[in-house]
Amino acid sequence: MTLNRQLELLTELATRALSPETGQLLKWIGNKHRFAREIVSYFPTNYKVYREPFLGSGAVLGTLAPERAIGSDSFKPLIEIWQTLRDDPDRLKQSYADRWNALMRGDKVEEYERIKASYNARPNGTDLLFLSRTCYGGVVRFRKADGYMSTPCGVHDPISPASFARRVDEWHDRTVGTTFLLQEYKEAMHASYRGDLIYCDPPYSFSQSILYGAQSFDLADLFRTIRECKRRGVYVALSIDGTKRSGSMVCDIPIPPGLFDREVLIHCGRSMLKRFQMNGRTLEREVVHDRLLLTY
Numbered sequence: 001m002t003l004n005r006q007l008e009l010l011t012e013l014a015t016r017a018l019s020p021e022t023g024q025l026l027k028w029i030g031n032k033h034r035f036a037r038e039i040v041s042y043f044p045t046n047y048k049v050y051r052e053p054f055l056g057s058g059a060v061l062g063t064l065a066p067e068r069a070i071g072s073d074s075f076k077p078l079i080e081i082w083q084t085l086r087d088d089p090d091r092l093k094q095s096y097a098d099r100w101n102a103l104m105r106g107d108k109v110e111e112y113e114r115i116k117a118s119y120n121a122r123p124n125g126t127d128l129l130f131l132s133r134t135c136y137g138g139v140v141r142f143r144k145a146d147g148y149m150s151t152p153c154g155v156h157d158p159i160s161p162a163s164f165a166r167r168v169d170e171w172h173d174r175t176v177g178t179t180f181l182l183q184e185y186k187e188a189m190h191a192s193y194r195g196d197l198i199y200c201d202p203p204y205s206f207s208q209s210i211l212y213g214a215q216s217f218d219l220a221d222l223f224r225t226i227r228e229c230k231r232r233g234v235y236v237a238l239s240i241d242g243t244k245r246s247g248s249m250v251c252d253i254p255i256p257p258g259l260f261d262r263e264v265l266i267h268c269g270r271s272m273l274k275r276f277q278m279n280g281r282t283l284e285r286e287v288v289h290d291r292l293l294l295t296y
Helices: 003-010 033-040 059-064 076-087 089-105 108-121 125-134 161-174 185-190 219-231 272-278
Strands: 050-052 069-073 178-182 197-200 235-244 262-270 287-294
Touching: 033 059, 033 262, 050 059, 059 069, 059 161, 069 076, 069 185, 076 089, 076 125, 076 161, 076 178, 089 108, 089 125, 089 161, 108 125, 185 197, 185 219, 197 219, 219 235
Parallel strands: 050 069, 050 197, 069 178, 197 235
Antiparallel strands: 235 287, 262 287
8 A cells, every 4th residue: 555545544534433422331541432533533444353452441442333343351340341232232231220220219329339349349340330430530440459449439420221221222333343352452462464453542651550450561562562563564553641731741651763653642631530639629731632653
């Protein structure tokens, strides 16, 4: 493919690219829901299989709605949610409704703590999904030593079972061509072939070190894996720390020279994590930009 044609592809929005109309299925720190459409606009349109090895909330996957995809993560409770969405969406709706009814009919904080205790005793997808929609600020925190989920109950009420059921139906339709796998990111990326497209959205070293303990990885190893994929003719897009504090702080992460062909700044608005940490104080100076790095 010529360089000119590659540049043309960068300006074309994939034909199936949509903005999720009913919102997020689950809340997840660092999720790309609000700007997934912009990220997708930089994807080539002629890829074979779309692969997302740090799946999280699946915002980019749901926006792209690819014909063929593999979504993966090494965090078992998270993948349980996505596999249930694919295989038994009615079970996902019912498990949410059961927890919602118990929460709304009883003491809210007491019932939330009961569900949280259930998750911590036996980490599972159905408890995690409800906790992500109910916890304070939508920020799910895990204790690094043992994976204990520690976020307290939020002040907001979670969405109704009817609203959640509509989201399940839409996300089920958007991911109908997707296989969900419990995999480490390197295994998932090594399985790619020439012409596939990989989107990487790993935990950010500057802002998410206390939050997402699902995949421990060394950034240098990720760069090496991306280079291997590029050599095989796989397209790779990587979201990574960019600027914070309205551009006054640059996250200085060393990028291997020659690995990426293009860099784009994605405006992310104000930091969700900072909103949680600052407990209502002004976020005027906490505007964030991510870097989107492209190997093509």
